[in-house]
Amino acid sequence: MKIEADLVIQNASQLLTCSQEAPDLVGLVRNGWMALRGGEIIAVGDQADVKSSVSLDVAEVIDAAGKVVAPGFVDCHTHLVFGGSRVEEYSARLVTDDPEELRRRNVPTGIMVSVEQTRAASADELYRQSAQRLEEMILSGTTTVESKSGYGLDMETELRILEVNRRLEHNYPVEVVSTFLGAHGWPPSMKKEDYIDQLTKEMIPAVSGAGLAEFCDIWCDEGHYTASECRYVLEAGRGSGFEPKIHTGAYSHIGGADLAAEMKAVSADHLNFTPRESLRRLAGAGVTGVLLPGIDFAVRHPKPFNPVPMIEEGLEIALATNCCPGCWCTSMPLIVQLGCRNHGLSPEQAIRAATLGGAKALLRHEKTGSLEKGKRADIQIWNIDRYEDLVYHLGSPMVDTVIQKGRTIVSGGRPVWNTIS
Ligand SMILES: [Zn+2]
Incomplete structure (x- = not known):
């Protein structure tokens, strides 16, 4: 039969x-x-x-x-849940990136603008705004999407964002994979060391206790967290059951990729400034390199990522939208197009990276992709x-x-x- x-x-x-x-x-x-x-x-x-x-x-x-x-596409790196918009900044930067000129024009810029807008948004408002983006993603062929917190930078708002993830996952026919990125930055009112203390001693255990995330992420770059701070936070995350991911090499090379290799992180994301020897270590450690053509395009990145040495070193690569206030992109087909034309991926490499590659970056490759x-x-x-x-x-x-x-x-x-x- x-x-x-x-x-x-x-x-x-x-x-x-x-x-x-x-x-x-x-x-x-x-x-x-x-x-x-x-x-x-x-x-x-x-x-x-x-x-x-x-x-x-x-x-x-x-x-x-x-x-x-x-x-279905696996969009493995997004900041789907945030409040408000930074369209004013995006529009202004189309004609000038000069910080003096932006200040003169009174254009609010940067991640803290989004943090304020997100803190001010109720759970229902955040849900409504994010659901609209999620619907666009589904209509663009995405069946699995990762969603990071990180525009709260305080316990209450970070938990609110992660609860919105849970509600989206429950209400929409798409798998929403939740990542805790409390270490996207730190509140200007706090010393970084104090915030790290709060992250590791209070926030990570609270997120873990509520079962609201699967991965713990951090941003390792000049002006953000150092590699040793990242190690401390990601180890605390691992101690609470979260596998590590890392944003690194977007604007500098300060050891984030090497840390990801050493910790056998699930993924290392951005990698614009990551040298070949670090890419080799990532490949050797089985880390997936997550590449974000949308942000390189949206910020007119001075050093767009180069996938050639990554592929030569055998690194598994994934493509993702990085949907966020600085890169308002919900479309994986657009990301595939940018990955090919702007970064030299072949159609086959790009389609593979947008499906099975993304699934690997979320440890979902046995299930989907x-x-x-x-x-x-x-x-x-x-x-x-x-x-x-x-x-x-x-x-x-x-x-x-x-x-x-x-x-x-x-x-x-x-x-x-x-x-x-
Ligand atoms: Zn990101």
Whole structure:
């Protein structure tokens, strides 16, 4: 008796498995078929492979003729939950980055502006603003998204942000992975050492006790936290059950990547200034390098990240939106386009980094990020007949269908989920 599928996707012009061992990185199958049951992938391949292993007699059918089937995007680095907007700063910086001129024009700048706006927002306001961004992400093909705290920098607001993560995860058909980034900065009213004390002795244990996060993150760069401060905070996090992640090398190289390698962190993110020997250490330690083309574009970064030495050293790479007040981007297709054109990734490297790479950066690679038997049915269907068009059709909406845990949540480019909120 063959197992009965409950949903079949058939006749795809191209199907990208993005499986671990795919020699072309994307695992291209022409005339691709796949069968699902109970939210899980039970068969994938060409028509003969699928029909020989499962029964399709009672399955609902999605015809993907003329389209490309791919894993849902895993957006593994975002600051999804924040209050307000920094559009004034963004607009002003389009014509000048001179701090004197920005001061003269009275333009409020920097992360503390967002901290104030976030502290002032109620849980419901934060939820509403973040839910709108999350809906855009789902419509752009994202089925798993990481969301960091870090615009509160005090116990009350950090917990409020993480509770919004939990509510979003509960109400929307997307997996929201929560990260505690209390060490995104420190409040101007406090000495850094005192805040580190509060982080490690009060905030981390409180977040852990409430079960509100899975990872602990920190920013290691000049003017932010030093590598030894990061070690202290991330070790405290690990002691409370949080695996470490690190923002590092965005504007300097002060040892954050080497610390990530030494601690076998889950990911090291940004890496603009990280030298080859540190990239080699990261690769050797199995750390995933998370690359953020959106922020490099949005801030016109003086030293955009270079993936070439990373790939040569064997580093696993992931692409993410870094959706935040400084880089208001919810679209993984745009990130893939920027990663290719501005940073020299091939379409195959970029698509792989936006799916399986992202899953590795969240320790979800056994569960999602590729289309393989036994994995969760997190799938998207693009309205294009060859995958390179994802990179070529700049800014076009290409996501036709999104399936999460086997359930169709976007169809014909429109939402068909019902939120509970
Ligand atoms: Zn970030």
